[in-house]
Amino acid sequence: MSHTRSTQEVEAMVPRFQLERLLNQDQAGRRISLLGSIDGTPALLIAERAAFSTDPVHLKSFSESLDRIKNLGANDIYSWFLASTTHKPANQEVESTQPPDLKLNLISPCTEQHIKKYSQQGVRLVAETPEIYRRHVRPYMQAKREQGRLNWVFNIIEGRTEQEDVFYREQGLEGFLMLPDLNWDRKTMSGLHLLGLVERRDIWSVRDLTKEHIEWLKHMRQKLLDATVKLYPDIDQDQLKLYIHYQPTYYHFHIHVVHVALEAGATQAAGKAIGLESIISQLESMATGQGIADISLSYTLGEASELWMDIFEPLKSGNEPKISQ
Amino acid sequence: MSHTRSTQEVEAMVPRFQLERLLNQDQAGRRISLLGSIDGTPALLIAERAAFSTDPVHLKSFSESLDRIKNLGANDIYSWFLASTTHKPANQEVESTQPPDLKLNLISPCTEQHIKKYSQQGVRLVAETPEIYRRHVRPYMQAKREQGRLNWVFNIIEGRTEQEDVFYREQGLEGFLMLPDLNWDRKTMSGLHLLGLVERRDIWSVRDLTKEHIEWLKHMRQKLLDATVKLYPDIDQDQLKLYIHYQPTYYHFHIHVVHVALEAGATQAAGKAIGLESIISQLESMATGQGIADISLSYTLGEASELWMDIFEPLKSGNEPKISQ
16 A cells, blocks of 8 residues: 555545455354455455443443333343444434344342342452362362252253253263253354263262273263264364363263354353363373372352352461361 | 233333443443442343344445444554444434444455455364374474564564563573563453563473473463562452463464453463463373373364364375375
């Protein structure tokens, strides 16, 4: 480019962009990359939803400024909507040329627990040594299991509930079942997210895995891959990623199966997700009799979580954790 | 709630929402959680930018429908803007009450390489065994290094370029320097993202790490944490996450340092990021003389990447990779 284009010049180019085709859509659909031309010259236009302004003046007038509010559904105190940002004075009708650009959720009346859940929570990275696991975290897991927190898992495994959600089932020593993750719409293949729940009850988390489990893990991995491509023949095995969480949300071993194209978020992040193949590799390189309970695991915790408040924050401050053995 | 609210009722509630305060902002600022009240009843309003419509009719009229296009900057073929979605017929002036809700990037004229870069790329998960690494991937790394791809790294380390970007420097056997990552705005602390480049040149990637490097890695980890909290005293060490990439973008060992609050995206995902503490743990549990080159690493590759096209796709199809030893 031999001349520098002026502000007015480039601003005038945008509306003259003629679309040829959509190249890509990502960031949960909030960014689009368009290929086209401007006066015959090939051009790319990339549009991205901007961050909301948190300027107090704008936030105060935000709810009044919404246009074309359309209720999609309601359930008890929850209701959800589509709406449009508006650029009109109140009470003036304008024609719409573009679809709604906002999703709204309303919770009314809301409780303290809601407020806590939706407030920003600080995060900490903790190092769980084998000793901290044995003395504090393992007893914590036991308490959770004894509180009946796993009843829903056992109900599904024993066939008492949610059978319509069980996409696949295999019984026996290497038994497992596959359920869709709540966050998957069950339609968009590139967003596929399944959970493989194992039938055996002796593995509470990755911490219970030892060298003795290597063959079982390799078989489980292959079975989960085979089951998934059987359910969805358009997917190849190398388009699937398998990982576990530590800390997991519940203490019954389960494996996440996602499409490699699923946009990575917190569920797949370092400090939360550990690749299944990585666990197998680590076990293979350990000495006989060793296992994941014998190494340190570092991961993130929310400051409002029980593990932080009852174990790791006390340890950091030099106090004795509530849960100790 | 003893009565079910009608559509009209709930739609009328939204504009009556009175803001008390902002609870949280996430999804790169594209979701806000607001606490307030409706007619005195506490309520939560959560607003999220919706996905773009990829309906062909809407996409075609998209560029013409943009309003209040404001050019922020330009550099050669690139220009970037803020804009607003509009809900008005063309040529009618309307008053704006809310800030721009779109960010635009325009590349004109664009080349085939741009189109390739911005088009959706398929992804594959590959298993790089020690043998595949030794026979194919290591030679590929060597070729990249010999092509002069690392000149920019050596220029920075040797003080010839970009010194204004070097936030921290330590020389010697455990020498390193810290640079801000391109994606960080250098202002928002919760988005902190630094890169620690080591001075030593014998470590091309995580594959070169053996048990012998454990002490060096522990020292490097502590130095990076100390340097970061020295630069940013409001941050605690346990608010930082350290990881490396495999495959990395360039074959000179470097460590990512991010704030734990940084929203996890592709850079932190399983199949790309490996926690530094995890590498240290794995090395500690290996036998003497062993290292990361002796285990299998599974990770994701784009189908347009050289590693996929020249090594892993041929292996998958039963052909001999281009790069072989």
